[in-house]
Amino acid sequence: MPGTGRAEGPVHEALGALELVDHHCHGVAEGPLPAAEFEALLTEGDRWPDVSPFDTPAGVAVRRHCAPLLGLERHAPPADYLARRAELGPEEVNRRFLTASRTGVLCVDTGFGAERLTPPAALAGTAGARAYEVVRLEGVAEAVAARGVDAGGYGDAFRAAALDAVRAPGVVGVKSVAAYRTGFDLDPARPTDAEVVRAARRWLARGGRLDEPVLVRHLLWTAVDLGLPLQLHTGFGDADLRLHRADPSLLTDWLHRIAGTIPVLLLHCWPYQRQAAYLAAVFEQVHLDVGLTLHHVGPVRARAVLEEALEITPFRKLLYSSDAYGVAEFYTLGALAFRRGLGDLLQDRVDADELALSDALRLARWAGADNAHRVYRLPDGH
Numbered sequence: 001m002p003g004t005g006r007a008e009g010p011v012h013e014a015l016g017a018l019e020l021v022d023h024h025c026h027g028v029a030e031g032p033l034p035a036a037e038f039e040a041l042l043t044e045g046d047r048w049p050d051v052s053p054f055d056t057p058a059g060v061a062v063r064r065h066c067a068p069l070l071g072l073e074r075h076a077p078p079a080d081y082l083a084r085r086a087e088l089g090p091e092e093v094n095r096r097f098l099t100a101s102r103t104g105v106l107c108v109d110t111g112f113g114a115e116r117l118t119p120p121a122a123l124a125g126t127a128g129a130r131a132y133e134v135v136r137l138e139g140v141a142e143a144v145a146a147r148g149v150d151a152g153g154y155g156d157a158f159r160a161a162a163l164d165a166v167r168a169p170g171v172v173g174v175k176s177v178a179a180y181r182t183g184f185d186l187d188p189a190r191p192t193d194a195e196v197v198r199a200a201r202r203w204l205a206r207g208g209r210l211d212e213p214v215l216v217r218h219l220l221w222t223a224v225d226l227g228l229p230l231q232l233h234t235g236f237g238d239a240d241l242r243l244h245r246a247d248p249s250l251l252t253d254w255l256h257r258i259a260g261t262i263p264v265l266l267l268h269c270w271p272y273q274r275q276a277a278y279l280a281a282v283f284e285q286v287h288l289d290v291g292l293t294l295h296h297v298g299p300v301r302a303r304a305v306l307e308e309a310l311e312i313t314p315f316r317k318l319l320y321s322s323d324a325y326g327v328a329e330f331y332t333l334g335a336l337a338f339r340r341g342l343g344d345l346l347q348d349r350v351d352a353d354e355l356a357l358s359d360a361l362r363l364a365r366w367a368g369a370d371n372a373h374r375v376y377r378l379p380d381g382h
């Protein structure tokens with residue numbers, strides 16, 4: 001790859017040719033993005049005076065790797081970048097970045113701000129990919145409350161609504177943002193019906209988003225009953241998060257209790273990729289990705305993060321996701337950072353004779369596509 005200072009080897013070539021399965025991503029903005037909105041989507045932080053989101057690892061990576069796809073020089077200044085983006089228009093910009101990611105399958109989380117973003121089918125059409133859907137369970141619970149339910153009926157109503165939601169065509173998994181709502185230092189036991197009624201009484205009286213610990217536990221156990229793979233946000237996110245409570249190792253007791261049930265996919269993980277790797281090494285059902293970390297650290301550091309994640313993670317347990325949201329650039333950057341980071345680290349092991357080339361090619365294909373096919377039992381799976 002130009003400018004990396006490192007020669008490409010057969011592992012890079014194989015990853016370059018592989019159509020990725022992006023097992024956790026979101027829609028992109030359908031309409032034009034004014035400069036301020038684009039910049040806000042570049043960062044998990046807020047907008048601060050005199051601190052441009054372009055002056056971050058993600059921002060410089062956009063200028064370096066995305067500008068050429070808009071017909072600009074590498075490292076184009078932010079003003080030129082934004083002007084060219086506006087000139088081309090959202091449809092063309094989204095098409096260029098989504099197709100450049102060479103993604104064959106998208107598993108789309110439709111649970112947050114989805115009304116402003118491209119729906120899965122349209123996203124897949126633009127990318128030339130197939131799309132599946134992942135249902136966010138907190139959204140289901142909040143819709144049940146919004147429709148009106150009494151505390152005694154909440155538990156059954158939520159379970160019925162969740163079952164309904166996952167029976168929709170194209171749904172391959174569910175997701176929880178418990179990390180944001182309560183964190184993972186929860187009682188690992190399944191709550192009793194009486195506990196759920198008492199908690200529902202408190203939550204329904206208070207209103208707002210689902211942040212009642214007993215009901216979050218009930219939600220996680222309902223996910224177990226649904227039988228589909230469960231994605232859990234862990235680690236890095238926006239300021240709404242309390243990072244130390246999003247450490248996936250806090251889930252250890254719960255993971256013991258649900259052993260032998262559903263696959264659990266730990267999303268993002270940074271800076272807890274080593275904790276996540278430990279869990280993937282000792283619990284059959286645990287898998288992980290490094291998700292949005294890929295574009296936030298940029299292609300130069302993606303290898304380091306992937307390398308930590310892979311120190312002890314069984315190779316069957318690492319998946320690719322872009323966690324792209326709002327701006328299509330992150331589809332390109334995530335895919336680039338993944339292919340380069342994984343390609344570099346596997347190729348080096350082959351060159352040092354620590355790994356056979358045939359094994360490296362197999363592990364690359366597993367992480368980039370086959371592990372997701374296997375976990376989600378995708379209809380067109382390998």
Ligand SMILES: [Zn+2]
Pocket residue numbers: 024025026109323325
């Ligand atoms: Zn996400």
